[in-house]
Amino acid sequence: MDSAASYDPQALRDRAAQLIANVRELSQLGWTPATSSNFSARLDAGHAAITVSGRDKGRLVEDDIMVVDFDGRAVGSAHRPSAETLLHTQLYRRFDDVGCILHTHSRHQTVASRLFAGPGHVRLEGYELLKAFRGNETHETAIDVPVLPNSQHMPTLAAQVDALLDRGPMWGYLIDGHGLYAWGRDMAEARRHLEAFDFLLGCELEIRRLAVAR
Numbered sequence: 001m002d003s004a005a006s007y008d009p010q011a012l013r014d015r016a017a018q019l020i021a022n023v024r025e026l027s028q029l030g031w032t033p034a035t036s037s038n039f040s041a042r043l044d045a046g047h048a049a050i051t052v053s054g055r056d057k058g059r060l061v062e063d064d065i066m067v068v069d070f071d072g073r074a075v076g077s078a079h080r081p082s083a084e085t086l087l088h089t090q091l092y093r094r095f096d097d098v099g100c101i102l103h104t105h106s107r108h109q110t111v112a113s114r115l116f117a118g119p120g121h122v123r124l125e126g127y128e129l130l131k132a133f134r135g136n137e138t139h140e141t142a143i144d145v146p147v148l149p150n151s152q153h154m155p156t157l158a159a160q161v162d163a164l165l166d167r168g169p170m171w172g173y174l175i176d177g178h179g180l181y182a183w184g185r186d187m188a189e190a191r192r193h194l195e196a197f198d199f200l201l202g203c204e205l206e207i208r209r210l211a212v213a214r
């Protein structure tokens, strides 16, 4: 146990229940294969609830959710937080209005990350579902989903994410050969963003498949 618990235990129970229920649904979609993926929710101005590293995300129980501070240190738990905790805490630290972060490894996300690693982004343009992203009110817009090179060194990835965030608001990014990070003010918004990204990436892949087959 690294530091004394200083969060509201009822808030942790509430966030854990919400994470468990939502992650089970995402897992049933096949988006969390082989224990991959990680998930978190803000507890307060200095703590987040996050999945314990290596747990089967389709079968999470309360013991699989732990608390970290925004330096990524375990709070009130002897478990090891997600190996990618820094990619969560950097967002909570930087944006007061980020309340939930969802990282998945769906097939659409992984294949798209490989296909678009060269250009370094996937352009999503002209889709009605672009209105699912906070701030978009029309399909007559485009967003470029960044694709970062993968790394096991989280500070390297986090620095690349910070540089992207300096350029303006965004709701997610891909990591090459890896998966997608998406976030929002709360679980509902983060899920809407995650599902919109996954659906639209699937559309882009399908369009290319059909073009090749023509």
Ligand SMILES: CSC[C@@H](O)[C@@H](O)C(=O)COP(=O)(O)O
Pocket (backbone or CB within 6 Å): 034, 035, 036, 037, 038, 051, 052, 053, 054, 055, 081, 082, 083, 084, 103
């Ligand atoms: C099981 S391989 C996937 C991991 O390396 C990682 O990318 C991941 O998403 C889950 O890591 P975790 O430490 O369980 O949060």
Ligand SMILES: [Zn+2]
Pocket (backbone or CB within 6 Å): 036, 037, 038, 084, 103, 105, 178, 179
């Ligand atoms: Zn991952």
